[in-house]
Amino acid sequence: xxxxxxxxxxxxxxxxxxxxxxxxxxxxxxxxxxxxxxxxxxxxxxxxxxxxxxxxxxxxxxxxxxxxxxxxxxxxxxxxxxxxxxxxxxxxxxxxxxx
Numbered sequence: 561x562x563x564x565x566x567x568x569x570x571x572x573x574x575x576x577x578x579x580x581x582x583x584x585x586x587x588x589x590x591x592x593x594x595x596x597x598x599x600x601x602x603x604x605x606x607x608x609x610x611x612x613x614x615x616x617x618x619x620x621x622x623x624x625x626x627x628x629x630x631x632x633x634x635x636x637x638x639x640x641x642x643x644x645x646x647x648x649x650x651x652x653x654x655x656x657x658x659x
Contacts, residue, residue, distance in 0.1 A: 564589040569600060581605055 562572040564586045569576055575583040580602040582590065590597055603609050 566590065566593065566595075566600065 562585060564571050566586070566589060569582075571577075571583065571586050573583060573585070576586055582597075582600055586600070587597060590600055598606070
């Protein structure tokens with residue numbers, strides 16, 4: 561059996577400490593206490609942290625090694641698949657004494 565401590569957010573299986581969010585046993589203990597599950601998750605996993613992280617506009621870095629325009633004559637296409645002439649060879653199941 562494992563012990564869940566909701567105040568210190570620990571569980572004897574150590575999943576809560578390693579992953580930052582509770583496992584199924586701790587979630588069951590939280591729901592039995594009729595608490596909100598979100599209150600027991602680290603701030604790293606919350607939507608507010610995600611929104612704060614990406615609130616600053618990300619600007620692309622210009623690449624000076626590539627030309628600006630697309631050159632269609634530089635396109636390389638895959639080889640055209642050719643069907644070999646003749647009837648396709650069938651694969652039969654060999655007997656146990658055949659090699």
